Amino acid sequence: MEIKVLKNVMIKNNSIGADNRAFFREKAVLAVNLVSSPGAGKTTLLESTIDKMRSKYKVAVIEGDLYTSRDAERLEKFNIQIVQINTEGGCHLDARMVSGAIKEINIDDVDVLFIENVGNLVCPASFDLGEAKRILIYSIAEGADKPQKYSTMFKTADVVLINKVDLSTACRVDVDHVEKEIRSINDKALVLRTTAVDPHSLREWMMWLEGEIERSKKSKD
């Protein structure tokens, strides 16, 4: 006997993701999902970002990592709430993991929650965590061809930070060309250029982020 099912398998994850999103909205917390390939600079960007905003906003971090807590240890100096998720080899975070991690955070004492995903340009694109915004950090050293090759990740990003732009000459990669490739995949995303060696390069990113935090806070009023 045939039984028709027709159910999207991701409905399990998406349903928990929707619950997470509703919870963040209720608590007026801006949840940001940071995605990238390994070594693109997520944690360094996070260090600079937290350092610039911690006197003004209450920050928490969920750190996704295969096995280690090295990234979380780098952020301990900021004396903020950090929850480590080790996926034990899993290549992405999913909504259920985030839902569990939220329970360990005093969310009433948070304005912005950064979720640092596992470094991977493929799988994290398919898993909604309940974030308000998805930020893709893309190192210039990865070349200009990755937006086409990993298009799902680029399509689903709200912001793309072309990072390590100071390395463009050494890597022989034209930043304008990279930006054009990104825009050919996703013309709605905000595309910015950043590098850890020039704190001024984070100015637009910080302005955008603070604007989103304020919008999130006002939504509760």
Next chain:
Amino acid sequence: MHEAKIAEYSLSIIKEVLIEKYPLLDKKVTKVVFAIGRPYTVMRDSFEFYFSELVKGSFMEDAELVYEYVEQEGFYVSSLDVEE
């Protein structure tokens, strides 16, 4: 690697559907049809490996796995064939 999670979700959906009709889960599933939608981010071989591991020794162990490619986004459990 996300195929492992997708295999897990698929099995969970199949169990939910079957339990509604057969609370004792005492019928063998002979075929499962999956629909793979765009973008095709699920590798069949990898998915099948994990799915087969999950159903070993269960009422689904011998089920034939069939795949259809569809235009709509997502990965679906499309239908099941259950022994009479």
